[in-house]
Amino acid sequence: MDGTAPDRTAELALLLEVAGTPKPGNVDRHRDLEDLRFEHFIAGAVGARDGLELAANGAAVGPAFERAVEGMATQEGGNTQFGALLLLVPLVRAARHELSQPVVEGVLEGTTVADAAAFYRAFEHVDVFVADPPEGMAPLDVRRGADAIPALEERGLTLLDVMDRSVPGDDVAREWVTGFERSFDAAERLAAADGPILDRTAAAFLSLLAERPDTLVADRRGEAVAAEVTDRAAALVERDALETDRDAVESFADELVDRGINPGTTADLTAAGLFIALEREAVEL
Amino acid sequence: MDGTAPDRTAELALLLEVAGTPKPGNVDRHRDLEDLRFEHFIAGAVGARDGLELAANGAAVGPAFERAVEGMATQEGGNTQFGALLLLVPLVRAARHELSQPVVEGVLEGTTVADAAAFYRAFEHVDVFVADPPEGMAPLDVRRGADAIPALEERGLTLLDVMDRSVPGDDVAREWVTGFERSFDAAERLAAADGPILDRTAAAFLSLLAERPDTLVADRRGEAVAAEVTDRAAALVERDALETDRDAVESFADELVDRGINPGTTADLTAAGLFIALEREAVEL
Numbered sequence: 001m002d003g004t005a006p007d008r009t010a011e012l013a014l015l016l017e018v019a020g021t022p023k024p025g026n027v028d029r030h031r032d033l034e035d036l037r038f039e040h041f042i043a044g045a046v047g048a049r050d051g052l053e054l055a056a057n058g059a060a061v062g063p064a065f066e067r068a069v070e071g072m073a074t075q076e077g078g079n080t081q082f083g084a085l086l087l088l089v090p091l092v093r094a095a096r097h098e099l100s101q102p103v104v105e106g107v108l109e110g111t112t113v114a115d116a117a118a119f120y121r122a123f124e125h126v127d128v129f130v131a132d133p134p135e136g137m138a139p140l141d142v143r144r145g146a147d148a149i150p151a152l153e154e155r156g157l158t159l160l161d162v163m164d165r166s167v168p169g170d171d172v173a174r175e176w177v178t179g180f181e182r183s184f185d186a187a188e189r190l191a192a193a194d195g196p197i198l199d200r201t202a203a204a205f206l207s208l209l210a211e212r213p214d215t216l217v218a219d220r221r222g223e224a225v226a227a228e229v230t231d232r233a234a235a236l237v238e239r240d241a242l243e244t245d246r247d248a249v250e251s252f253a254d255e256l257v258d259r260g261i262n263p264g265t266t267a268d269l270t271a272a273g274l275f276i277a278l279e280r281e282a283v284e285l
Numbered sequence: 286m287d288g289t290a291p292d293r294t295a296e297l298a299l300l301l302e303v304a305g306t307p308k309p310g311n312v313d314r315h316r317d318l319e320d321l322r323f324e325h326f327i328a329g330a331v332g333a334r335d336g337l338e339l340a341a342n343g344a345a346v347g348p349a350f351e352r353a354v355e356g357m358a359t360q361e362g363g364n365t366q367f368g369a370l371l372l373l374v375p376l377v378r379a380a381r382h383e384l385s386q387p388v389v390e391g392v393l394e395g396t397t398v399a400d401a402a403a404f405y406r407a408f409e410h411v412d413v414f415v416a417d418p419p420e421g422m423a424p425l426d427v428r429r430g431a432d433a434i435p436a437l438e439e440r441g442l443t444l445l446d447v448m449d450r451s452v453p454g455d456d457v458a459r460e461w462v463t464g465f466e467r468s469f470d471a472a473e474r475l476a477a478a479d480g481p482i483l484d485r486t487a488a489a490f491l492s493l494l495a496e497r498p499d500t501l502v503a504d505r506r507g508e509a510v511a512a513e514v515t516d517r518a519a520a521l522v523e524r525d526a527l528e529t530d531r532d533a534v535e536s537f538a539d540e541l542v543d544r545g546i547n548p549g550t551t552a553d554l555t556a557a558g559l560f561i562a563l564e565r566e567a568v569e570l
Binding site: 004008011012015016019029030037038039040042043046047049074075076196197198284285 | 289293296297300301304314315322323324325327328331332334359360361481482483569570
């Protein structure tokens, strides 16, 4: 990816993420969900191009993200990569200068109330599954979309402030307040793994899933289910099942798809890790 | 794809083409070749972006094609979409105005000696399998790359002239001299087919394979093998095997991959058909 513009690399990361297999519970090269199929993710990645390009050209994070989501949503599968884009847009913005945790943190700290408003508008382009807001945050419920903007402006909240208030309970937002810790970790795991990039993607996904309960699963299905999934992923990682008993991982993947358990946050982190690893030329393909 | 720029649609067509499955003999969502894998096609499609964008912005066909090939080749699988791009670049150029056969023909007729020179330079970016040139054409052997440009200029051959001299024996070149007849046909078949777009893609591929022997297979493996593949594809189409006996098509796909028989020209035509169908909004996803 030598010399490739970061928006190109971000699009490639989205495409490789969805192709990586097995990714238990999610759409992958070998699995579709009922109404959300592989081709919707492909079209979502292509659709996000303009927004990612804005970020690569130095646009503010909020408007670039809103544009990316708007383009992503021009397919009939619904929400495919909202969370992944919320990670990729600031990473692309940072990569204009240097893709390091301090530079990413600088981008996040530079976000404004206008960025937060654009983030809220992004929810008007696509249905995103979101849990009920914490007490006192109802006026700022993202499901209100642009209607929440006056409350946002009144409180003077930047996009980083909004993310800060979404933790705990949303591990995409958690990346924003931890300097993208797990995303950068994931990039190192991708670089250290063996084999073709789609195998490395599967390994990184499983190790992230084993590490912390997926917050989308927790929101949708409850914390007990999210914990069960993590424990089972951890057991597979523990015995190096992708190498020694791949069928067990494939069965786990099928089972989660059948039960409708989709660890989407873990997929978002995997996409962010792929972007960082590709951009730093720590993996090749 | 309402309002989407044609270069975006072309990239999407490349991605959907490789994902479509089963596509007997070729890389698809479920099959890799030994050194040429799914992710190489994904990276090739993303890499081709700049060249496709040039075409969408009105650049001449030759330089846009050369740039697309150069970007496509920034992955380690080798040639992934050379032929597909040779079809897509003039189609994207035409789509600036109107995507119809007469407008495409106008684009082709407008090509110059400089476009032909750029086409020859494109062979320096990637190894493309090419048969020996016809008698008297050795000075214009594309494998000579830029070294052939003086001979090209001396004879005053445009890119359309070069394509004209490559027929018969190359069904990508044949599209150039028939007004993209089979590409437009393929788009109609995609529109008329049933189901999700990746199933339609598989159906269009098989019907194209059944129609005429694949010229890449003929060049690499001989005309008898190409004819055998076509006859068997025709028998599958005849009994509507994708609907009634999908296992038979999957087995045929595996067999061709095992035998190293890759109908790449048919894949190129499928990508062109996808672009036309998407651009005309004759298929949705």
